[in-house]
Structures are given as C-alpha cells and as structure tokens.
Amino acid sequence: MxxxxxxxxxxxxxxxxxxxxxxxxxxxxxxxxxxxxxxxxxxxxxxxxxxxxxxxxxxxxxxxxxxxxxxxxxxxxxxxxxxxxxxxxxxxxxxxxxxxxxxxxxxxxxxxxxxxxxxxxxxxxxxxxxxxxxxxxxxxxxxxxxxxITGVWYNIDIFNKYGLKEPETWAEFIAICEKLKNAGETVFAHGTKDQWAITETLYCDLGPNFYGGEDSRQKLMAKEIKYTDPKFVKAYEKIGELVKYFPSGYQGIDYVTMQQMFLNEQAAMFIAGSWELGIIRDAEVNAGWFPPPVEKKGDPLHYAFxxxxxxxxxxxxxxxxxxxxxxxxxxxxxxxxxxxxxxxxxxxxxxxxxxxxxxxxxxxxxxxxxxxxxxxGQLMWEKLSLEEPSGETLQNEAVQRFLNGTFTAKQAVEYVQKGLDTWYFK
CATH class of the missing domain: 3.40.190.10 (Periplasmic binding protein-like II)
Known part of the structure; x- marks a missing residue:
C-alpha cells in the first residue's frame, strides 16, 4: 500500500x-x-x-x-x-x-x-x-x-559487516570512522576540489550542531555576532577531525568523483543531501541515512533543511x-x-x-x-552574499583552505570576517 x-x-x-x-x-x-x-x-x-x-x-x-x-x-x-x-x-x-x-x-x-x-x-x-x-x-x-535536507548517507552492507549502527552523537560518529579506518575501509567519499560541496555538505551540514544552527545564522545576519565568534571556530575544528578519514589525494577529488565512489561502493559514507537519493536508487546501492550527529545526547539537532x-x-x-x-x-x-x-x-x-x-x-x-x-539553512545564502566579496565565496574559500591545511580554524573565520567587514559589517 x-x-x-x-x-x-x-x-x-x-x-x-x-x-x-x-x-x-x-x-x-x-x-x-x-x-x-x-x-x-x-x-x-x-x-x-x-x-x-x-x-x-x-x-x-x-x-x-x-x-x-x-x-x-x-x-x-x-x-x-x-x-x-x-x-x-x-x-x-x-x-x-x-x-x-x-x-x-x-x-x-x-x-x-x-x-x-x-x-x-x-x-x-x-x-x-x-x-x-x-x-x-x-x-x-x-x-x-x-x-x-543534508545528512550522511552510508552503505548498509559495510556497516553490517562491522556491526555498526547509525550514530547519534559526534563521539559515536568518530568511533565508527576509527573502526572503519582500522579495518582498511575508505571511510568517506569526500574531497575538497569543489568548494561548494565541502561548504554545503560539511560545514553547513555537520557544523550547525556546533555553531548553534538557525539562532546563530539569524544573529549573524542581524550583526549581533560576527563570524569570528568561538562557536563558528568550534564548527571548523569539529569538521577538521574528519580529514584523516578522507581518501588519499582528497584535495583533487571533485563532487562527481565523490558521488561515483559511493555509488560504486568504494566508501562507507557520503556526507551529502537528500537530492542524491535518485541516483543511489539507479545504482541499486543498499544505502541508509542518518542526521548530522549532535555533540551529546539530549542536544537539539540543528538539521539543515x-x-x-x-x-x-x-x-x-x-x-x-x-x-x-x-x-x-x-x-x-x-x-x-x-x-x-x-x-x-x-x-x-x-x-x-x-x-x-x-x-x-x-x-x-x-x-x-x-x-x-x-x-x-545554509549560513551565507541570505543577505550575506548580495555584494562582493560574497559571504558564500569567502566561506567556500575558507573551508577549502582549512581542510587542505593552509588555514587554521581561527585563520578561516578571520578571513571570512575580514571580507564581510568591507561591506556587510561596514
């Protein structure tokens, strides 16, 4: 029925x-x-x-x-x-x-x-x-x-092979990553070549549970807080914990390659959006989904929807x-x-x-x-990207440089804020 x-x-x-x-x-x-x-x-x-x-x-x-x-x-x-x-x-x-x-x-x-x-x-x-x-x-x-909606796709067969369950907390998420890596599996179908992908599916997917989600997005637009707020720094630091689980040469992997890695069952997880379901069905991958892990049980789930x-x-x-x-x-x-x-x-x-x-x-x-x-929603899409340098472009560049190791978390937020200061916070 x-x-x-x-x-x-x-x-x-x-x-x-x-x-x-x-x-x-x-x-x-x-x-x-x-x-x-x-x-x-x-x-x-x-x-x-x-x-x-x-x-x-x-x-x-x-x-x-x-x-x-x-x-x-x-x-x-x-x-x-x-x-x-x-x-x-x-x-x-x-x-x-x-x-x-x-x-x-x-x-x-x-x-x-x-x-x-x-x-x-x-x-x-x-x-x-x-x-x-x-x-x-x-x-x-x-x-x-x-x-x-953005979250985490996972290969059910790989999870079952190692007796893994969908995580609710960040600690459980990292424990799964460790177990898969130690078993020789490619943990994530992820790369950093396409800036939009790592911002939308990492920083603005997993990050809201650490930077405060919609409340912080609204306060940033209202200029009540700046991008250098410690909460945004923390979100960078948390997604940075995942880099060691990325494939070798991840800096050259684009979004299409990320898709193909997951569809060809070459990686256990793919941090992306609900929009991928159609091609996952076409490829007949036995896939599941879980929301972005919260920091600790009982925390609000800031879900990018x-x-x-x-x-x-x-x-x-x-x-x-x-x-x-x-x-x-x-x-x-x-x-x-x-x-x-x-x-x-x-x-x-x-x-x-x-x-x-x-x-x-x-x-x-x-x-x-x-x-x-x-x-x-996406952090920089409303008001903060109407002029140049746009918040979206600044954040894309900052996230990429951070994940590639050329920015610290502090340098990343300062880079974005400096650009926004030229017009939005002027």
Missing part, C-alpha cells in the same frame, strides 16, 4: 535554498509538429531522464508545448546563466538558487514578476519557501521547486504565454506529486498532502519531525 504523508507540516519549517542555467528564447521556437519548445535549464545534470519523464506529463495536458530540459555542470552554472542572460540567449525557464543567488538575477532585471500571473501561491506554498524568492515588499519572482531551488521566467522569452502555463503547472499539487516521486529525496514545499512512494525518502522527511529538531 502506498504510504501517504502530510508533508506540509514538515515543510512549513523550511528556512532557506536554489538552481539556474543558460539557453535561448531566440532559437528553437518550435519542433516539426509545430509545438512550441520551451527551454528549461538546470544545474542538475543527473536529472535529465527523470525531468524528461516528468515534463512529458505536462505535454500530455498541453500538446502544443514541449519542454526541452537542458542542464550544465553545477560548478559552471552561475557563470553560464549570467552570461546567457546578458547576451540575450538564456532559456525560457531558468532555475534559481535560493535567497541571494536568485535575488541577484531578479535585481538584474531578468525575471518576470509572478504575483498577478500565478495567483494563489500563498495558499499553495509555505510562507518561508515563498519568502526565499520574493522581495521585502512581497514581489515574487520564483516558483519554489523543492526543498533539500531548506527551500533549495525555484523556477523563474526569463523576462525576454518569446514564449511568455507558454512559459506562464508551465509555471502554473509547476505550482500545482499534481506537479508536486510527480516531482516527489520522479525525483526522490527532493521535497516540494507545498501546503498539501502528497504521496511519497520511496520508503527511504519518507524516512528522511520523517527524521526532520523529531521533537528535538531545529531546522536551519
């Missing part, structure tokens, strides 16, 4: 998130059948087949509109999107990163305002997810696409009517049901009931409902 969940109760807690790319409203206007071809761009290359399958359902409803899904490597996405928008060849539908990432695209004058053309969004989406892609005075420029990506309409599209029709569909409960199961581990942020067929996806979303959970 299909298991059903009242997902809006969970997603109402969402705090942060995003996606984007290139394309062109200036070409490929129709196919041989005469249907309008809408170009829709994304940074998730791994979703090609699933997106095509899902979007085919839209074409069944609107045979005169076909969706051409185009993805680009995530590390190149922002640059390509910006260039394509500036040169007038961007896609009709663009994926938007949350908060500052999407806001910069809107402020550049590239996005359609959605308040009047997609009515009822406040009745459909959670307030926090709407606010992620809206201005201070309520202008909405993105339809929330899905929320993500946030509105991640949205879709916007390129203001210069030549297919405005069709683009609006597509986003209306994306904002519907029917699309939410399709998305939740076509892309397992990605959770639509609607205030509605929808079915989650995948048992592990359901387990992940249910793990956010424990009484001691305090949801939080």
């Amino acid at each position: 299909k298991r059903t969940r009242i997902v809006w109760l969970v997603l109402a807690l969402l705090m942060v998130g995003t996606l984007i790319w290139a394309g062109g409203g200036k070409e490929a206007a129709s196919d041989d059948s005469g249907a309008v071809v809408l170009r829709y761009t994304s940074l998730r290359t791994e979703d090609q087949e699933r997106e095509n399958s899902k979007n085919a359902e839209f074409t069944k409803l609107f045979p005169n509109i076909k969706i051409q899904f185009e993805a680009i490597k995530d590390t190149e996405y922002d640059t390509v999107l910006k260039t394509s928008l500036e040169t007038g060849v961007a896609a009709d539908i663009v994926m938007l990163r949350s908060f500052d990432g999407g806001r910069q695209i809107y402020d550049g004058g590239y996005l359609v305002e959605l308040n009047d053309i997609i009515p009822g969004m406040h009745d459909t989406f959670t307030a926090n997810s709407i606010a992620t892609w809206a201005t201070e005075d309520g202008v909405m420029y993105g339809v929330p696409y899905f929320g993500s 946030y509105a991640d990506l949205a879709l916007g309409i390129n203001k210069n599209t030549e297919h405005m009517e069709e683009a609006i029709e597509f986003l209306k569909w994306v904002a519907s409960p029917d699309h939410a049901k399709l998305l939740a199961n076509a892309l397992p581990g990605m959770f639509p942020t609607l205030k509605i009931h929808y079915d989650i067929d995948d048992a592990l996806a359901l387990e992940i979303i249910e793990s956010t409902q424990m009484s001691h959970v305090v949801p939080t």
Whole structure:
C-alpha cells in the first residue's frame, strides 16, 4: 500500500535554498509538429531522464508545448546563466538558487514578476519557501521547486559487516570512522576540489550542531555576532577531525568523483543531501541515512533543511504565454506529486498532502519531525552574499583552505570576517 504523508507540516519549517542555467528564447521556437519548445535549464545534470519523464506529463495536458530540459555542470552554472542572460540567449525557464543567488538575477532585471500571473501561491506554498524568492515588499519572482535536507548517507552492507549502527552523537560518529579506518575501509567519499560541496555538505551540514544552527545564522545576519565568534571556530575544528578519514589525494577529488565512489561502493559514507537519493536508487546501492550527529545526547539537532531551488521566467522569452502555463503547472499539487516521486529525496514545499512512494525518502522527511529538531539553512545564502566579496565565496574559500591545511580554524573565520567587514559589517 502506498504510504501517504502530510508533508506540509514538515515543510512549513523550511528556512532557506536554489538552481539556474543558460539557453535561448531566440532559437528553437518550435519542433516539426509545430509545438512550441520551451527551454528549461538546470544545474542538475543527473536529472535529465527523470525531468524528461516528468515534463512529458505536462505535454500530455498541453500538446502544443514541449519542454526541452537542458542542464550544465553545477560548478559552471552561475557563470553560464549570467552570461546567457546578458547576451540575450538564456532559456525560457531558468532555475534559481535560493535567497541571494536568485535575488541577484531578479535585481538584474531578468525575471518576470509572478504575483498577478500565478495567483494563489500563498495558499499553495509555505510562507518561508515563498519568502526565499520574493522581495521585502512581497514581489515574487520564483516558483519554489523543492526543498533539500543534508545528512550522511552510508552503505548498509559495510556497516553490517562491522556491526555498526547509525550514530547519534559526534563521539559515536568518530568511533565508527576509527573502526572503519582500522579495518582498511575508505571511510568517506569526500574531497575538497569543489568548494561548494565541502561548504554545503560539511560545514553547513555537520557544523550547525556546533555553531548553534538557525539562532546563530539569524544573529549573524542581524550583526549581533560576527563570524569570528568561538562557536563558528568550534564548527571548523569539529569538521577538521574528519580529514584523516578522507581518501588519499582528497584535495583533487571533485563532487562527481565523490558521488561515483559511493555509488560504486568504494566508501562507507557520503556526507551529502537528500537530492542524491535518485541516483543511489539507479545504482541499486543498499544505502541508509542518518542526521548530522549532535555533540551529546539530549542536544537539539540543528538539521539543515531548506527551500533549495525555484523556477523563474526569463523576462525576454518569446514564449511568455507558454512559459506562464508551465509555471502554473509547476505550482500545482499534481506537479508536486510527480516531482516527489520522479525525483526522490527532493521535497516540494507545498501546503498539501502528497504521496511519497520511496520508503527511504519518507524516512528522511520523517527524521526532520523529531521533537528535538531545529531546522536551519545554509549560513551565507541570505543577505550575506548580495555584494562582493560574497559571504558564500569567502566561506567556500575558507573551508577549502582549512581542510587542505593552509588555514587554521581561527585563520578561516578571520578571513571570512575580514571580507564581510568591507561591506556587510561596514
């Protein structure tokens, strides 16, 4: 029997998130059948087949509109999107990163305002997810696409081989790492080549339990504390304890290689997001999931659970009517049901009931409902990355240099704060 969940109760807690790319409203206007071809761009290359399958359902409803899904490597996405928008060849539908990432695209004058053309969004989406892609005075420029959760994936077969159980505390987590390393196993599928990956899946995944999660994020934005606060230093020190469990030559390992190591069962654990569930299912890996370990039993679990990506309409599209029709569909409960199961581990942020067929996806979303959970978002995505040097870039660089051994924890936080002092704390 299909298991059903009242997902809006969970997603109402969402705090942060995003996606984007290139394309062109200036070409490929129709196919041989005469249907309008809408170009829709994304940074998730791994979703090609699933997106095509899902979007085919839209074409069944609107045979005169076909969706051409185009993805680009995530590390190149922002640059390509910006260039394509500036040169007038961007896609009709663009994926938007949350908060500052999407806001910069809107402020550049590239996005359609959605308040009047997609009515009822406040009745459909959670307030926090709407606010992620809206201005201070309520202008909405993105339809929330899905929320993500970050935690730790593990290979069940490897854990069973050594009699290991999911850890709750940091000490239990380190004990597992030690046992696996001493047994000759590769503990983590992790490297530091891609800066975004180590920040999102290490510092802002495991770190919140040490720097104070959402409370500290809000205080940092309010300038009540600085990034040099001892709590942020401690978070660096804790993730630094994991470096000795990384593979040899980890400095040259990028995110795609990290994925492949885990999918090929070459490592016991992979610190990443719920968004990986689809490719884990495709690879038929016997995988489990556990939340970021807390420092000691009874501590609040500061769980990174946030509105991640949205879709916007390129203001210069030549297919405005069709683009609006597509986003209306994306904002519907029917699309939410399709998305939740076509892309397992990605959770639509609607205030509605929808079915989650995948048992592990359901387990992940249910793990956010424990009484001691305090949801939080990515530390630098809101307000702190609107200008240069952006907090996100500074933190990415600091985390990478720290894990590669060229910064101490103290030097890392001072580097970030020095950059923020030039504009945000000025």
